[in-house]
Amino acid sequence: MGSPPFFFKWASRLLPWFSPISFSILIIGLIWGVGFAPSDYKQGDVYRIIFVHVPSAILGQSIYLMMAIFGSICLIWRAKLAGMFLRSAAPLGASFTLIALISGAVWGKPTWGTWWVWDARLTSTLILFFLYVGIIGLYSSIDNKQKGDRAASLISVVGVIIVPIIKKSVDWWQTLHQPSTFSITSSPSMTSDMYFPLLICVIGFYFIFVSLLCNRLRVEILTRERNTTWVKEYLNNKV
Amino acid sequence: MNNTSTLFSWFRLILKRDLALSFKKIATFLIPLVFFLIVISLFPLALGTENSFLSSLSPGVIWVAALLASLLAVESIFNEDFRDGTLDHFLLSGEPIFILVFAKVFAHWLVTGVPLLLASLISTFFLFLPEGVVLPLLISLLIGTLLLSLLGALGSALTIGKTAILSAVIVLPLSIPILILGVAIITSAINNQDYLSYLYFLGAMLAVGIPGLCLATVEAISINYD
Amino acid sequence: MLEFIRDLFLMDGQGKYVWFVLLIFFIVICFNYYLPYRAIRKIKEENSQHTGE
Amino acid sequence: MTNLLKIENLTCQRSNNLIFSNLSFEVEKGNNVEIIGSNGSGKTSLLRCILGLVEKKEGKISWKNQPVEESRHSFLKSCLYQGHELALKPSFSVLENLTYSHLSFGLKEDKILFTLKEVGLNDFIKRTASDLSTGQLKRLALARWLMCDQELYLIDEPFSSLDEEGVRLVLRIIKELNSRGCSFLFTSHRSTEADSTKIHLDHYS
Numbered sequence: 001m002g003s004p005p006f007f008f009k010w011a012s013r014l015l016p017w018f019s020p021i022s023f024s025i026l027i028i029g030l031i032w033g034v035g036f037a038p039s040d041y042k043q044g045d046v047y048r049i050i051f052v053h054v055p056s057a058i059l060g061q062s063i064y065l066m067m068a069i070f071g072s073i074c075l076i077w078r079a080k081l082a083g084m085f086l087r088s089a090a091p092l093g094a095s096f097t098l099i100a101l102i103s104g105a106v107w108g109k110p111t112w113g114t115w116w117v118w119d120a121r122l123t124s125t126l127i128l129f130f131l132y133v134g135i136i137g138l139y140s141s142i143d144n145k146q147k148g149d150r151a152a153s154l155i156s157v158v159g160v161i162i163v164p165i166i167k168k169s170v171d172w173w174q175t176l177h178q179p180s181t182f183s184i185t186s187s188p189s190m191t192s193d194m195y196f197p198l199l200i201c202v203i204g205f206y207f208i209f210v211s212l213l214c215n216r217l218r219v220e221i222l223t224r225e226r227n228t229t230w231v232k233e234y235l236n237n238k239v
Numbered sequence: 240m241n242n243t244s245t246l247f248s249w250f251r252l253i254l255k256r257d258l259a260l261s262f263k264k265i266a267t268f269l270i271p272l273v274f275f276l277i278v279i280s281l282f283p284l285a286l287g288t289e290n291s292f293l294s295s296l297s298p299g300v301i302w303v304a305a306l307l308a309s310l311l312a313v314e315s316i317f318n319e320d321f322r323d324g325t326l327d328h329f330l331l332s333g334e335p336i337f338i339l340v341f342a343k344v345f346a347h348w349l350v351t352g353v354p355l356l357l358a359s360l361i362s363t364f365f366l367f368l369p370e371g372v373v374l375p376l377l378i379s380l381l382i383g384t385l386l387l388s389l390l391g392a393l394g395s396a397l398t399i400g401k402t403a404i405l406s407a408v409i410v411l412p413l414s415i416p417i418l419i420l421g422v423a424i425i426t427s428a429i430n431n432q433d434y435l436s437y438l439y440f441l442g443a444m445l446a447v448g449i450p451g452l453c454l455a456t457v458e459a460i461s462i463n464y465d
Numbered sequence: 466m467l468e469f470i471r472d473l474f475l476m477d478g479q480g481k482y483v484w485f486v487l488l489i490f491f492i493v494i495c496f497n498y499y500l501p502y503r504a505i506r507k508i509k510e511e512n513s514q515h516t517g518e
Numbered sequence: 519m520t521n522l523l524k525i526e527n528l529t530c531q532r533s534n535n536l537i538f539s540n541l542s543f544e545v546e547k548g549n550n551v552e553i554i555g556s557n558g559s560g561k562t563s564l565l566r567c568i569l570g571l572v573e574k575k576e577g578k579i580s581w582k583n584q585p586v587e588e589s590r591h592s593f594l595k596s597c598l599y600q601g602h603e604l605a606l607k608p609s610f611s612v613l614e615n616l617t618y619s620h621l622s623f624g625l626k627e628d629k630i631l632f633t634l635k636e637v638g639l640n641d642f643i644k645r646t647a648s649d650l651s652t653g654q655l656k657r658l659a660l661a662r663w664l665m666c667d668q669e670l671y672l673i674d675e676p677f678s679s680l681d682e683e684g685v686r687l688v689l690r691i692i693k694e695l696n697s698r699g700c701s702f703l704f705t706s707h708r709s710t711e712a713d714s715t716k717i718h719l720d721h722y723s
Contacts, residue, residue, distance in 0.1 A: 005517065018498065028489070032472070034473075034487070037331060040455075044477055045477055045479045045480070045483065046483060048483045049486045052487060052490045053486070056490070064467065091497070092497060095496075095497055098488065099490055100485070102489055103486040103489070103490070110479055112506035127412050127415055130408075130411070131412050131413075133408065134408050134412060135409075137405055137408055137409070138397060138398070138409060139397070141401050141402075142401075147462055147463065151459065151462050151463070151509050154455060154458055154459055154462065157410060158393065158413070158455050159413065160451075161451070162413050166403070166412075166413075166415055166416050166417045168418035168513055169415065169419040169420055170415075170419065170490055172419065172423060173418075173419040173423065203381040208494065210502075212494075212497050212498060214476055215500050215502070216497075217506065219504040222505065222508050223504070223508065226508075235509055235512040236512070245623075249620075252622075252623070255618070260607060260609065263609040263610065264609055308568070323603060324603030324605035324656065325607070327571065327601055327603075328599070328619070328620055329606065331569055331571075331594050331597065331599050331621060332594065333590075333591050333593075333594035333595040334620070356653075380613075458643065
């Protein structure tokens with residue numbers, strides 16, 4: 001499982017199935033959420049942004065956690081694939097966090113009247129985005145791939161230890177200021193016909209993430225193992 | 240016994256060397272200091288000179304200035320020694336790298352952090368801080384600058400041979416808790432509230448950070464070297 | 466039917482926010498999908514050039 | 519003759535580029551080995567690979583018949599490495615450059631002054647290193663060799679950018695250290711007069 005050629009063949013065989021499935025789950029979830037779920041009694045229809053916002057925020061955080069796990073694997077066992085995972089996952093994590101930030105801002109405008117509030121959650125998501133950018137900047141500045149992997153692993157492991165502290169301190173900082181007039185955390189308890197499409201969206205987002213990740217991993221493997229015989233064979237057979 | 244004494248003399252050698260080196264160039268410890276004071280005096284110029292307004296902003300101003308000033312000198316921790324080959328010699332001396340890292344962080348703190356403490360005394364007049372705040376300000380800066388030096392060393396080790404701005408991008412998000420806690424301590428002190436709990440938390444971060452971040456820095460150096 | 470579609474697009478004037486977010490989302494996803502495919506195509510092109518020479 | 523350092527079938531690779539492969543040689547006590555190769559043939563990489571600064575791909579490096587990974591501490595303790603960069607601080611004076619070296623552990627100042635005399639820098643003790651010429655800087659680095667007798671000296675290009683007198687000085691110091699039982703492993707881009715086993719690295723790439 002840990003060997004790049006094996007993973008590559010496995011991913012290449014599964015992706016043509018997996019990508020359409022994940023796309024259709026996502027589309028079903030979004031159509032259900034945007035088109036058919038009942039509108040919120042307080043916010044009206046604008047709450048439908050939740051079907052993009054919440055899953056991408058969840059993904060943004062859990063990708064970081066995954067990166068830390070694979071980062072420690074890369075540091076301890078020097079597993080090549082773990083390093084490649086890190087490299088492929090970081091831009092995706094940054095993209096999902098960015099989507100969460102943008103959708104949050106667009107949601108904030110009609111409900112709170114502003115694009116941005118220095119709320120604890122928003123702030124820590126913003127910091128998470130900065131952490132992703134730092135990791136991407138770090139590995140792309142190091143020419144040697146293995147070194148870059150390990151440096152990025154190290155910073156993501158250190159980051160995941162610090163992230164709870166950041167969250168905690170941002171909470172404190174929030175209570176220190178006057179309490180926010182708006183509250184995102186206490187959303188109205190959801191009815192099941194809102195909850196199910198959201199659940200499907202979350203699952204669809206995870207699936208999409210996995211298929212995007214496998215695509216990136218395939219590229220990563222091909223470029224790195226360019227000089228090996230199996231890559232040459234693969235390329236010559238395919239072209 | 241003999242072993243610990245060689246470790247200590249190794250520590251002392253690096254520390255003395257780094258301090259001697261920065262005393263050769265007055266700029267290395269004067270520039271962060273002057274930078275700190277300039278940044279602090281920029282705020283009244285930009286935001287107006289009303290006393291109460293300035294003193295309510297002052298905790299944030301002091302901490303942002305301290306953060307930037309301490310980052311300014313971060314590049315010199317490992318990069319200079321890397322460029323002229325001294326880092327090779329230290330790594331090949333057979334002495335533990337942990338001690339090297341610790342000594343270098345300590346030297347960086349003595350050269351940038353301690354002068355900042357003195358400069359922050361001056362800044363209390365600039366920003367009209369009440370007298371009772373001076374002590375919490377100094378203690379929080381003392382711990383905070385040490386943590387910043389530790390984080391800076393990690394960033395510097397990860398970006399050996401790269402531009403300094405990259406290490407700033409990596410280190411700054413990680414240093415947000417220090418900023419928030421430092422500001423919280425001063426603000427609570429100004430409002431006569433209990434600031435000790437924040438201070439304890441900052442102290443706990445230091446207690447975990449010294450071994451943790453030093454180990455991470457050692458790992459970062461070994462990554463950049465093999 | 467037409468009524469339903471119009472409601473779906475306008476959402477009482479809030480549709481622009483929802484559709485904008487969906488648009489951004491799909492742009493980002495498609496971008497992330499497109500990049501690896503372009504990279505693989507590039508690798509294959511380079512390879513065929515090498516073997517062609 | 520006891521052999522100090524033994525290299526067997528060493529292969530070194532840097533990000534998909536093979537630098538050299540299947541290199542084997544031995545360094546014996548009191549003897550020298552000279553690595554000759556053109557620019558980019560991997561001379562520096564070889565030295566750094568032996569010291570563990572560059573990862574080796576295959577092969578075995580043993581120090582006193584023990585794999586170097588196991589005896590790393592004692593190996594590093596008995597080595598002196600001098601790379602392309604001389605590890606001298608331009609803002610330090612000549613004397614400070616030596617006292618703040620890791621080799622100066624427990625050394626008396628007389629010993630340092632004596633070594634400076636031997637390389638002909640005794641008139642420049644207080645001079646800052648930035649005021650010295652390249653050749654003088656090389657001599658300052660030479661003084662470091664003499665400060666304490668290491669068992670193995672790994673020197674990158676000891677003869678480059680030196681005048682004739684300087685080259686003679688280096689040769690004399692190598693001979694002197696050889697007579698004290700020290701060995702040298704050094705690189706150069708063409709064969710030198712030093713009494714050594716010569717290995718042409720170009721044959722291994």
